[in-house]
Amino acid sequence: MLELSGITAGYDPRRPVVRGVSLTIAPGRSVGLLGPSGCGKSTLARVAALLHRPDSGTVVVDGDPVRGARHRATREQRTAFGVVFQQPRLAADPRMRLTDLIAEPLRATGRRAEAAAAVAALAERVGLSGELLRRRPHEVSDGQLQRACLARALVLRPRWLICDEMTAMLDASTTAALVAVVEDYRAGSGAGLLAVGHDRVLLDRWCDETVHWDELRAEKSPSGV
Ligand SMILES: Nc1ncnc2c1ncn2[C@@H]1O[C@H](COP(=O)(O)OP(=O)(O)OP(=O)(O)O)[C@@H](O)[C@H]1O
Numbered sequence: 001m002l003e004l005s006g007i008t009a010g011y012d013p014r015r016p017v018v019r020g021v022s023l024t025i026a027p028g029r030s031v032g033l034l035g036p037s038g039c040g041k042s043t044l045a046r047v048a049a050l051l052h053r054p055d056s057g058t059v060v061v062d063g064d065p066v067r068g069a070r071h072r073a074t075r076e077q078r079t080a081f082g083v084v085f086q087q088p089r090l091a092a093d094p095r096m097r098l099t100d101l102i103a104e105p106l107r108a109t110g111r112r113a114e115a116a117a118a119v120a121a122l123a124e125r126v127g128l129s130g131e132l133l134r135r136r137p138h139e140v141s142d143g144q145l146q147r148a149c150l151a152r153a154l155v156l157r158p159r160w161l162i163c164d165e166m167t168a169m170l171d172a173s174t175t176a177a178l179v180a181v182v183e184d185y186r187a188g189s190g191a192g193l194l195a196v197g198h199d200r201v202l203l204d205r206w207c208d209e210t211v212h213w214d215e216l217r218a219e220k221s222p223s224g225v
Pocket of ligand 1: 011017
């Protein structure tokens with residue numbers, strides 16, 4: 001269970017952008033989150049992924065309360081999350097070949113020996129050829145780079161996926177391909193998903209349920225728990 005309760009968060013404690021928001025996602029469930037631009041969806045997604053520390057409120061991951069965000073969360077808690085952002089160029093180190101980009105979480109957690117096999121399997125899954133894997137970010141398209149970022153998000157086999165407008169800058173066929181990869185992974189792993197977006201049609205088709213930002217303020221638990 002991923003439980004966010006009474007989250008207040010932002011970039012200046014005097015003017016939080018997220019105020020008293022609660023969201024609960026049951027294991028294996030997928031929740032789409034819609035809301036107007038600038039309302040705080042990405043900030044909440046970063047809190048959910050343990051990348052941004054809330055000013056107040058609690059995050060409980062599979063029964064374990066998170067004591068602090070980022071490096072103060074335990075490694076077990078941090079590696080429970082795979083995160084994909086809207087802008088792959090901001091999320092990818094421009095010096096790394098795609099193969100190293102995908103393997104980077106394995107290296108960072110001392111599992112370098114698994115990298116070659118894991119990258120090969122994931123590259124096939126997301127549709128990246130061996131030739132593309134040898135290129136650096138500036139040598140591939142946005143869609144190809146986002147495929148690599150999704151592979152990187154899956155490489156530690158996370159129990160939770162946070163996709164923050166993952167497909168916002170992609171064409172329809174790449175969007176469909178990446179959503180299919182996420183759903184295939186979830187079907188095999190039982191991972192839960194928070195998908196932030198602007199496209200209600202896509203989120204309704206993709207997720208078990210779609211909630212609007214305003215509903216979270218009313219302390220609603222979208223997964224019916
Ligand atoms: N690093 C930051 N420093 C200061 N303010 C920020 C920062 N990131 C976001 N904000 C502000 O916080 C507010 C919420 O931003 P956030 O990105 O969470 O919204 P959003 O709902 O995801 O928007 P969009 O749908 O346009 O991506 C906005 O007013 C934004 O300008």
